[in-house]
Amino acid sequence: MPGLLLRVRTKMSLFAHRRTLDLLEGGYASVHHGRSHDFDDLRAYVPGDEVRDIDWKATARHGEPLVKRYIASRRRHLVLVVDTGRNMAATAAGGETKKDIAVMAAGALGYIAAQHGDVVSLVAGDESGTRAYPAGSTDAHLEMLLRRVDERVSLEAPRSDLHGVLSWVARGVRRRSMLLVVADDVVVDEVLEKLLRRLRAQHEILWLTVGDADLMSRAGHARDLYDVQEASGLPAYLRENGALRVAFDASSERRVGDAERQLQALGISSQRLTAQSQVVPGLSALIEKHRRARR
The missing domain is CATH 3.40.50.410 (von Willebrand factor, type A domain)
Incomplete structure (x- = not known):
């Protein structure tokens, strides 16, 4: 029997544009306060992200705003x-x-x-x-x-x-x-x-x-x-x-x-x-x- 989580992830990709998924992910991150200084990776900027998190060098290379993601300092x-x-x-x-x-x-x-x-x-x-x-x-x-x-x-x-x-x-x-x-x-x-x-x-x-x-x-x-x-x-x-x-x-x-x-x-x-x-x-x-x- 196919896993329910796999179905959810598949439907997330089928039903939503990548931009919408980024908005959801960025929105979820933005409602939490606090973070560590441990860099994780980069993703596309979405409304609600902190301007200070923009990686300007990576943005210049890719031609679109990219923000740094950090590993959470504490689990919520x-x-x-x-x-x-x-x-x-x-x-x-x-x-x-x-x-x-x-x-x-x-x-x-x-x-x-x-x-x-x-x-x-x-x-x-x-x-x-x-x-x-x-x-x-x-x-x-x-x-x-x-x-x-x-x-x-x-x-x-x-x-x-x-x-x-x-x-x-x-x-x-x-x-x-x-x-x-x-x-x-x-x-x-x-x-x-x-x-x-x-x-x-x-x-x-x-x-x-x-x-x-x-x-x-x-x-x-x-x-x-x-x-x-x-x-x-x-x-x-x-x-x-x-x-x-x-x-x-x-x-x-x-x-x-x-x-x-x-x-x-x-x-x-x-x-x-x-x-x-x-x-x-x-x-x-x-x-x-x-x-x-x-x-």
């Missing part, structure tokens, strides 16, 4: 916080399973973090409970983390419990870390808001939402849909109803916008993804939002 900690309830086995708006998008996103940022010498751990859970997996930085370790996500998410898995997973993180992750939360569309209620305020004081938070599938039929004959979270069906005749479609679109737009504004008000940068092809540019945009918010 990236925690992948993934909702593994059965709703993540559902279909996303782009037609792929939410699980595949979640694995791609977690794997992409985890791989880049490890390339920078940082360690990566996983906290995953659902209604049956939350489990933490230790930190590491090897390819084998990242493969293990991605497989845990892949194995836990299925149509037979318990319901999601994001509140429970985040509560575990608030209690169990003591070291200040960067959290990448990968979850379904969420409503930020009073309980979640209080929990996020606590987490925001403890850690830096990046939030990725894997968008729900479009429940309404836009053209042609609709078929019945099944809600994996509530274990209920949505008949085709309802999906074809024009008035319901208008109400659904307005409600979805309002819900997504409200969640983004609430997270922003809490100081949490967020991005919504609907397909694996959006993962690299989406992560890059997310990190850039986070970097700007810290200024």
